[in-house]
Amino acid sequence: MSDFFTEAVLIATVAGGIRLAVPLLLAALGETFGQRSGVLNLGVDGIMLLGAFTGYYTVLKTGNVWYGLLAGIAIGIVLGLASSLISVTLQAEQGISGIGVYLFGLGMSDLLFQRLVGTPVPITKFPKIDIPGLSDIPWLGGMFFSHSVVVYLAFLSVPVAMFIINKTNFGMNIRAVGENPEAADSLGVSVSRVRYATVTIGGTLAGAAGAALAIDLGIFQQNLTNAQGFIAIALVYFGAWRPLGVMAGALLYGFVNSLVLQFKTLGIIPQSWSDIAAMAPAIITILALVIVARRFRAPSALTKPFTRGT
């Protein structure tokens, strides 16, 4: 255990937790928008996978990580629009259509990878940025201020999301549509337009999350996300549909995983326990769901398609 309390290991644990949290955070923030407006998009993982492949492939071809991130965002927008079409216009059962999007993304990203790339080829990664001054602080500098650039971007998007949801007209419309679409509609708010916007934001951020994951790892492989999109959806509930709560959830999830890895590396947890340890995040999430459900209320219209009354 004493091996654990060294500067290098503690810094690596915290920094690792933050890195693991980033794709979850981005995807979950996007999903928050959709759910606040009453749409559950279960296809996040599929969008992430296609975003990851597109981002990876673009970087492989151009060598420019920013083009890669933009390409991931672009495919996220397209798939976000497609998801809106499926759940808003076509009013498909949201719990199920998302599974379809997931399976499609899982298969399609792998198919494209096999066709266009074949064997994994490493790509350029995001540059690491040491924040001047702050990164020199002992311990804390290494933990928080010496990360790749997407890490900062992801965490900066939290206050942006808070501002949009809580302070803008658009945010007010999102909340109104999620709580009482009929009333919003009667006040002249276009329910479907708001939902199209939020689900597309969700797709965009999911695509960005996938691209961020692939470019941060510098590689792509079949099922790269390993179902992180589903974790992200759970984190939205965990965070009680609030960006800060979502961020807390993503960080907690990242830290638990990072801690378990570190403990296994140092032999503090025996290898045979790894399956049990891997259960911990899901069980914690279920418990958190119970607590959240007691204290907070989901948007009333969540998963309910809206048809204007006759």
Next chain:
Amino acid sequence: MSRNAWIWLGVAAAALLVIIIVAVSGGDDETTETTVAAETTTTAEETTTTAGETTTTVEGETTTTAAETTTTAAAAEPIRIAIVAPSASNDLAFTQSIVDAVNVIEGEREVAEVAVTDGTFVVDDAAAAIRDYAASGFDLVIAHGSQYGGSLQEIAPDFPETTFAWGTAADTFGLSNVFAYEAASDEGGYVMGVLGAALTETGTIGIVGPVEVGDAKLYVDGYKAGAEANDSGVTVNINYTGSFSDVALASEAAQAHAAAGADIMTGTAQMVVGAVGVAADQGIPWFGTQANQTSLAPEIVVASQVYKWEIVLRQILDDMAAGTLGGSVYVIDLANEGLAIEYNDGFALSAEVKALGDQAIADIIAGAVEPTG
């Protein structure tokens, strides 16, 4: 409203089609660029072209076969080989090793057809594929996954004329039409462990594994034994992430090793590509296994243990030609050159260290050293 929705549906279908068409056909335009872009991608290129060649040669040879059978009926018939494997056939790891081997065999012997079903991680789907290949007259059906054994045990007796090869495994269930094959991957692991212990300055080595089973466990145990045999003071940290597929977790495991002071790393299974990336970033020498991983990180890969299943396949085909359809267990190891340690020329390995590795190989072949146990 309803009509609108139908229009939307049409638009959506059209849009999706366009995306798919652009995505899939984009490949052909840009494959030429691939070769120019980076040398490493040529491997990918080659794989695709060989795949292409496979299909064409297959057809060509089938027709010649038909012609031949009419003229010389007594000549040895070209055989049909089927592979059922759990991951993608170009995974730079487990599945690719067998596909590559069959491609080698195809160049040497009269092979009429090679069929591959990859990505069958669902055991019952694999069982269905194995049964289907056997039923449609393939001479040799390779079940390339330890987890397929239970199914094979039930299927093989139904097709006494078909030869089944099962790996990696050491058990033929006493069936006369089942061969088992395995890799003594602990041998290569041992050799590279010796090299790793000679290279480390901090005295700590990090290993990233998927799950403590089969081939992965054998390799990891061998590496640890080799490292400790060379230098009993060396610390070998092992981290089984619990997943064959979680690349991000493998990458973090490598970060954890680095934080714990590891300055030499290795790992096994297809998700280690994430760990190789971390090693490359931090300039930590890496040892690969199952396939030559030099292309993943040309600066830091020291050596890779490569599987040459063609050694086993030749033995199996010889047996089949002699009328024996199964019953033996074949192993690829350093002695029969089924396992090869391929060094990366781009990594400056001192002659003394390399000599240690060569010595370890010689010792293992001579039986002077038991890699594990």
Next chain:
Amino acid sequence: MASLGSARRSSYLAYSVPVLSVLVALIIGAIMLVMLDASPAEGVKAMFDGAFGSGEALISTALKATPLLLVGVGITIAFRANVINIGGEGQMVAGGLLSTATALWLGDALPALIMVPLVLIAGIIGGAIWGSVPGALKAYYGVNEILSTIMLNIVAVQLMNFLLRGPMIDPGEIDRGTRIPQTERLPEAADLPLILGSDRLHIGPLIAILAAIAAYILLWRTPLGYRVRAVGQNPDASKYAGIPVKRTVTLALTMSGAMAGLAGAVLVFGSESHRMVTDGSTAGFTGSAGFNGIVAALFGGLHPLWTIPASFLFGGLLVGGNALQRAVQVPSALILALNGLVVIFVVSTDRYKKLLRERASAAETAAKLAEQENEDPVPAAVGAVEDGPPDRAGPASDDAGGEQGSGEQ
């Protein structure tokens, strides 16, 4: 009469919607085949032959359809109570594990006649437990079932890995040091009995069909079924009518899980290897039947009986997809992507099927009313409440089915 004709037309259209949507997905698949330099004609032929082209193919399809049907029937029950059960995967694993543990524990002591029912019941119980948790969490704590079931899927897979690599592992795997996560060959007495002289067709498909019929009877011929449907349609009204809403919701998810658990047990004892084996993922054991069963149920209009042919067709699609991969040598990822497209198209067009069906039954009611003006309209209105919108297909499809018959004379 003219309106009865239009009713018939609408209902035919309603049935054609899911079929059309699958066709569109397959056309996209054919285009993708062309892109992959494979012949779509050859592909379609391989798919059809692989799924329905021979006796062996039909057996494969029936076996593939069995877990889909069982899960689908469970989905139907939950859906009638207005609960979406995405946890079929985890419930299948739970059922598989408990039935496997039971068989390991009982050993060779019992005859097949007792053993087979016992392990199947164990599977039902395992799935029921795994389904009751999200049911109770939803009913008593208001936890969204979609989320809790997904989380329980993750817990189930880890539990499976732990048990199959630890306490339940084949001792031979430890001796050999290979440690594949699988149990030993389970007692032969627990093997699902083979039928029709086949060497692999077992009683699983029959069990699934019986389960579908039982679910139909449960939902439409018992008070419990009435309560489930009432709660699904209008929980508030049900509460005032004295129906224990919370208990009914819990029970609906429990029954749904029980069906999935049974599917898990059938997978174990009807598998080629007669043991529980995984590659470390849920799908490695279930073959994603927990998800695909949902699609089969939707395809069957969320009616237990219609889910029978729907599962068979969908099972054929999956078996045919695998055969296509073997015959044309395209990457298996294509099949996965196609599977996803089929799900998207079927779900997305579901509402149009319902709209058409509602139009059909409305037109039909109107026509009947016009014919028999003297009859008291109240019973029809009561019927309409019972078959109302949340109760998706229900008796409406029965009517339509009968109608189809009369149309053929």
